[in-house]
Amino acid sequence: MAKISVKNPLVNINGDEMARVIWDKIENELILPYLDLKLINYDLSITNRDKTNDEITTKAARQIKIEKVGVKCATITPDEKRVEEYRLKKKYPSPNGTIRNILKGTIFREPIIIDKIPKIVNHWNQPVIIARHAFGDIYRSKEITIKKRGKLTICFEDEKGNKEEQLIHDFDSEGVGLAYFNINDSIYDFAHSCFNFALIRNFSLFLSTKNTILQKYDEAFKEIFDEVFERYKKEFEEKNILYQHRLIDDMVACLMKWSGGFVWACKNYDGDVMSDLVAQGFGSLGLMSSVLQSPDGKIQKTEAAHGTITSHYRQHKNGIQTSTNPIASIFAWSKALKHIAKLDSNLSLHSFSENLETICIDTLNKGFMTKDLALMCGPEQKWVTTNEFFEIIKNKIEN
Ligand code: NAP
Numbered sequence: 001m002a003k004i005s006v007k008n009p010l011v012n013i014n015g016d017e018m019a020r021v022i023w024d025k026i027e028n029e030l031i032l033p034y035l036d037l038k039l040i041n042y043d044l045s046i047t048n049r050d051k052t053n054d055e056i057t058t059k060a061a062r063q064i065k066i067e068k069v070g071v072k073c074a075t076i077t078p079d080e081k082r083v084e085e086y087r088l089k090k091k092y093p094s095p096n097g098t099i100r101n102i103l104k105g106t107i108f109r110e111p112i113i114i115d116k117i118p119k120i121v122n123h124w125n126q127p128v129i130i131a132r133h134a135f136g137d138i139y140r141s142k143e144i145t146i147k148k149r150g151k152l153t154i155c156f157e158d159e160k161g162n163k164e165e166q167l168i169h170d171f172d173s174e175g176v177g178l179a180y181f182n183i184n185d186s187i188y189d190f191a192h193s194c195f196n197f198a199l200i201r202n203f204s205l206f207l208s209t210k211n212t213i214l215q216k217y218d219e220a221f222k223e224i225f226d227e228v229f230e231r232y233k234k235e236f237e238e239k240n241i242l243y244q245h246r247l248i249d250d251m252v253a254c255l256m257k258w259s260g261g262f263v264w265a266c267k268n269y270d271g272d273v274m275s276d277l278v279a280q281g282f283g284s285l286g287l288m289s290s291v292l293q294s295p296d297g298k299i300q301k302t303e304a305a306h307g308t309i310t311s312h313y314r315q316h317k318n319g320i321q322t323s324t325n326p327i328a329s330i331f332a333w334s335k336a337l338k339h340i341a342k343l344d345s346n347l348s349l350h351s352f353s354e355n356l357e358t359i360c361i362d363t364l365n366k367g368f369m370t371k372d373l374a375l376m377c378g379p380e381q382k383w384v385t386t387n388e389f390f391e392i393i394k395n396k397i398e399n
């Protein structure tokens with residue numbers, strides 16, 4: 001098989017633990033033997049982030065901005081235990097957060113639906129795509145621990161020194177407080193990303209907020225979406241798809257009632273929570289893909305939605321064969337390659353990526369799968385090891 005030549009380089013971000021083991025196998029066994037592709041590699045393993053004082057993360061994000069496409073392996077976001085485990089200089093922030101803040105854009109999380117794999121929520125027969133606003137709110141908040149009596153206020157000071165201050169709470173016992181913000185430009189970008197994505201995929205779009213309580217903060221999201229929608233309204237009508245704002249509690253109820261087939265625009269924290277709920281409802285974190293897309297749709301960073309799968313890595317290190325699902329990571333590669341194919345108008349690369357996805361789906365539908373998926377199919381379903389699964393996929397690419 002002659003290698004397919006690829007013009008645009010791909011920023012390849014490696015990560016940690018079992019996800020990294022799978023990542024190297026995808027790169028070396030499923031991609032590089034078939035593509036003449038320049039990879040610009042960044043090692044975001046926790047040890048290398050520590051060695052470079054996390055500068056490697058910022059560099060990787062800037063490189064994605066230049067090349068317009070990146071693919072990322074799961075990485076450890078250290079907590080206290082990890083700081084101890086890896087003897088880190090400090091508790092570094094989430095690399096995904098750092099990259100998001102540099103690239104801006106919206107994260108779209110989409111389940112890979114496989115006929116053979118039963119879903120926990122049986123009637124979700126079309127994808128629910130969670131669009132997560134990747135900026136601000138609690139992720140850029142400041143917290144305070146209140147240890148004594150006193151007043152907690154929030155204050156805005158303009159350039160001339162004029163102040164606008166409001167009392168939040170008059171504490172007469174210990175407690176906690178929090179302040180967070182968002183920026184209209186970022187909400188406009190979010191709205192454009194969402195309307196564009198819904199149009200491309202031909203799905204209705206719903207924005208959820210709690211604007212009955214947050215009549216300024218959440219209302220700003222609703223008003224900006226309403227304003228931006230005016231520019232997309234005609235195209236939505238032509239495609240017979242909807243845009244609606246709904247209260248978050250109502251939207252959660254609709255999610256359970258409906259059968260999928262829509263994009264749900266979520267504020268940052270809601271998107272964090274709902275994407276895991278939706279992933280589980282569709283079956284497995286191992287079948288959830290994730291794309292960070294710039295508002296104009298030109299820059300994409302793709303990844304699997306799951307983490308570094310620590311429990312499997314511990315087995316792997318002890319020489320025990322694991323049965324780890326590589327599908328979401330393979331789809332991260334195929335989606336990044338499809339984005340390059342679009343940028344370069346490279347039809348052969350597009351076909352290669354489509355074929356890789358079809359092979360994965362067919363393999364699962366024929367009953368060859370990893371343990372996480374087999375457990376969902378029932379006690380009769382057999383499973384294969386990580387290495388066996390890769391052998392099957394490799395053979396199918398070759399033949
Ligand atoms: P996780 O790595 O997603 O794993 C949670 C559990 O889900 C696993 O123990 C495993 O269950 C199952 N699982 C997830 N992916 C699987 C796959 N591909 N195949 C088979 N089973 C799979 O989440 P976590 O344990 O909460 O986090 C571990 C580390 O990942 C943390 O350090 C966290 O910071 C990091 N993380 C990174 C990202 C990212 O980079 N995008 C996202 C989330 C978490 P069983 O053990 O039952 O088999």
Ligand code: MG
Pocket residue numbers: 272273276
């Ligand atoms: Mg999360």
